Amino acid sequence: MIYITDISKEGWIMNDTVKQSQVSVEPREAKRLSFFSRVLGKIRSARNNRTAHPFRVIVEKEITDHVRSWRFIILVTIVALTCMGSLYTALTNMGKAIQAGETERAFFFLKLFTISDGTLPSFFVFISFLGPLLGISLGFDAVNSEQNTGTLSRVLSQPVHRDYLINAKFTAALSVISVMLFALGYLVMGIGLIAIGIPPTAEEFLRINFFILLSIIYVAFWLNLSVLFSVRFRQPATSALSGIAIWLFFTVFYPLIINLIAKGIEPSKYAPGYVLYLYEKIKFALVQIIPNELFSEATTTLLMPSVRSLGPLTIEQIHGTIPGPLPLGQSLLLVWPQVTALIAATILCFAISYYSFMRREVRSR
Amino acid sequence: MAGNIIELVGLTKKYGSQTVVDGLDLAIKKGEVFGLLGPNGAGKSTVILMMIGLTEPDNGSVRVCGIDSTRNPIEVKRRVGYLPEDVGFYDDYTGLENLVYTARLNGMTPNEAGQRAEQLLARVGLSDEANKKAGKYSRGMRQRLGLADVLIKNPEVIILDEPTLGIDPTGVREFLELIIKLSKEEGLTVLFSSHHLHQVQKVCDRVGLFVSGRLLAEGDIQALSQKLFSGSAFIIEAGVSEAAGDKQGGITEQGNPDRLMEILQHIDGVVSVTRKDNIFHIECSRDLTPIIARAVIDSEAELNYLNKKEYGLDDIYYRYFEGGLDHE
Numbered sequence A: 001m002i003y004i005t006d007i008s009k010e011g012w013i014m015n016d017t018v019k020q021s022q023v024s025v026e027p028r029e030a031k032r033l034s035f036f037s038r039v040l041g042k043i044r045s046a047r048n049n050r051t052a053h054p055f056r057v058i059v060e061k062e063i064t065d066h067v068r069s070w071r072f073i074i075l076v077t078i079v080a081l082t083c084m085g086s087l088y089t090a091l092t093n094m095g096k097a098i099q100a101g102e103t104e105r106a107f108f109f110l111k112l113f114t115i116s117d118g119t120l121p122s123f124f125v126f127i128s129f130l131g132p133l134l135g136i137s138l139g140f141d142a143v144n145s146e147q148n149t150g151t152l153s154r155v156l157s158q159p160v161h162r163d164y165l166i167n168a169k170f171t172a173a174l175s176v177i178s179v180m181l182f183a184l185g186y187l188v189m190g191i192g193l194i195a196i197g198i199p200p201t202a203e204e205f206l207r208i209n210f211f212i213l214l215s216i217i218y219v220a221f222w223l224n225l226s227v228l229f230s231v232r233f234r235q236p237a238t239s240a241l242s243g244i245a246i247w248l249f250f251t252v253f254y255p256l257i258i259n260l261i262a263k264g265i266e267p268s269k270y271a272p273g274y275v276l277y278l279y280e281k282i283k284f285a286l287v288q289i290i291p292n293e294l295f296s297e298a299t300t301t302l303l304m305p306s307v308r309s310l311g312p313l314t315i316e317q318i319h320g321t322i323p324g325p326l327p328l329g330q331s332l333l334l335v336w337p338q339v340t341a342l343i344a345a346t347i348l349c350f351a352i353s354y355y356s357f358m359r360r361e362v363r364s365r
Numbered sequence B: 001m002a003g004n005i006i007e008l009v010g011l012t013k014k015y016g017s018q019t020v021v022d023g024l025d026l027a028i029k030k031g032e033v034f035g036l037l038g039p040n041g042a043g044k045s046t047v048i049l050m051m052i053g054l055t056e057p058d059n060g061s062v063r064v065c066g067i068d069s070t071r072n073p074i075e076v077k078r079r080v081g082y083l084p085e086d087v088g089f090y091d092d093y094t095g096l097e098n099l100v101y102t103a104r105l106n107g108m109t110p111n112e113a114g115q116r117a118e119q120l121l122a123r124v125g126l127s128d129e130a131n132k133k134a135g136k137y138s139r140g141m142r143q144r145l146g147l148a149d150v151l152i153k154n155p156e157v158i159i160l161d162e163p164t165l166g167i168d169p170t171g172v173r174e175f176l177e178l179i180i181k182l183s184k185e186e187g188l189t190v191l192f193s194s195h196h197l198h199q200v201q202k203v204c205d206r207v208g209l210f211v212s213g214r215l216l217a218e219g220d221i222q223a224l225s226q227k228l229f230s231g232s233a234f235i236i237e238a239g240v241s242e243a244a245g246d247k248q249g250g251i252t253e254q255g256n257p258d259r260l261m262e263i264l265q266h267i268d269g270v271v272s273v274t275r276k277d278n279i280f281h282i283e284c285s286r287d288l289t290p291i292i293a294r295a296v297i298d299s300e301a302e303l304n305y306l307n308k309k310e311y312g313l314d315d316i317y318y319r320y321f322e323g324g325l326d327h328e
Helices: A004-025 A027-048 A054-068 A070-092 A094-100 A108-114 A123-139 A144-149 A151-156 A162-196 A202-232 A236-264 A273-287 A291-303 A328-359 B044-051 B073-079 B095-105 B110-123 B139-151 B169-186 B197-203 B221-229 B257-265 B289-298 B313-327
Strands: B004-015 B018-029 B033-037 B059-064 B080-083 B157-161 B189-194 B206-211 B214-219 B234-241 B270-276 B279-284 B302-309
Touching (some): A054 A162, A070 A123, A070 A162, A108 A202, A202 A236, A236 A273, A291 A328, B044 B157, B073 B080, B110 B139, B189 B197, B257 B270, B257 B289
Parallel strands (some): B080 B157, B157 B189
Antiparallel strands (some): B234 B302
16 A cells, blocks of 8 residues: 555655756756855855844844735735736837837837826836835834834844844835835836837936836835834834825825815916916925825936926926937936935935834833 | 942933832842842833833933943843843744844854754753744743743843743743753843742842832842831731630630630730731731630630731732831
């Protein structure tokens, strides 16, 4: 009688013999394999015999936790699927875009990230929509869950500076996000390259990289906001909800309020030019508080080189300009205020959470 | 005072207008097992947090191993192992991984950390559970894992905050024995906070009684109880019903409770006798249970029950509080 374990054992043996035969057939392959495994083993043993800085230890642990968590896997799946969806619509509409547009300097490759036929939003719209979700979900329980499980006081009673913990949490989440966004961006580029067969120019490539960097800053803002809530609120649910509430406020309610205000102060059609100009300026300034708006303004400018200005312009300012795409340097100059504002908001959130975390008394549970 | 490893001078901590720790002076010698005894909310945990620099004192100074905890908490934390009340572990990690993480935070290489973690797991008797997720550990196992976690950095001092809370009696006994054994073997100084007099009594060389932010008394258990009870360490409760004297016609002198009270008061060693209906409260300096029983029977009253009351911490500090107020 053969038991199941016997069969599996046999299977093992068979596998081994197969491997051995393969090895013996291809000695060069085997040599290379053993070389790699030797190098890997050396690296590993070197790592295992080196003391790491505590900060590094915490970051490593946090990254491991993120990558292994179901939450992150689900998020990656959602983001990857939507990206592939938007890539698909972009590719199906590419033909029309190429036919319709100017042939010479149309920046075809960037269209991969911006084209949409209206059924599914384009790549960068997706990022501006999912970015907050990504940031909030990676940070909302950063500190309070450690506090609630009682691990916070245990970690802080080790010889580490208190700010290591919060800095490490931020660094880990940010590096996970960076890797993910870069991977996705390059994946879209690669698939696009294969599908449309036109390689990106150097400028296009740089623009896409700046776009990804910008997305990382944008997600970092939401990440810090949710870390701030995780320091302030004891319950992870509360902190997640407050993050989502702010997100909703900025995407839904704040534009509504601005519309109301704008309607209230709208000057008559026959008002003098400077009043109209001032009105447009105010409307523009009110919108600039919204991080989503900052992000989408900056990305549009980066991904559509034909965008020449973000605020209202007077006729005098436009007078004499030649329509055409901006060079990368000029586009970057144009979005500089937006990027600065995003970074400032990120740092502000981080500073507040840092301050309140450092002042906090760490009790067990 | 070269031998003192922990020195607290005039330590004060306020939360708003409430003073939680009030001018605490305490010195703990090297190699000593010191018990910080006090009811819930007495400020024990706050004192401990100040010792390892997790909370800043409003006034006074803390020196652990000769290092100022407020100024240089990292150095202190390198030498002091702290087991918080209700210690938490990463539930998704195994016990071993949790220990390795702590060890690496203390600057060990992964190899060292792994070896040391395994040794310590064996010492606290968790070798079989080393690769089980910490989330699956029982309360007692978590506490033992916590002890291993504290010891992994080779500390000079270990501070245990209510370590026996929520463990069953067997678990408590094993845990306490483990602490004693480890502290003797490694020559550790142990600070042990608890509200269980009996546990503290079993383990500690010296005890500090800590109530409402102040150290009321300090010393070994004997000294403490003498100080607290000024000689009357035992209370015996006797339930007595009036003697069946009626059958003999007329109440006998001796069956009368008032008479009995007098007899009891004259027994050598009895400090005071109070009576409520038929229940006598007898305070005495020694264990006089058999003598009292005989006295009651000799007086021809009927002894319904005799109960030796032992002091819980509540009695002790309540009692001390009363005494303290009287003195003022």
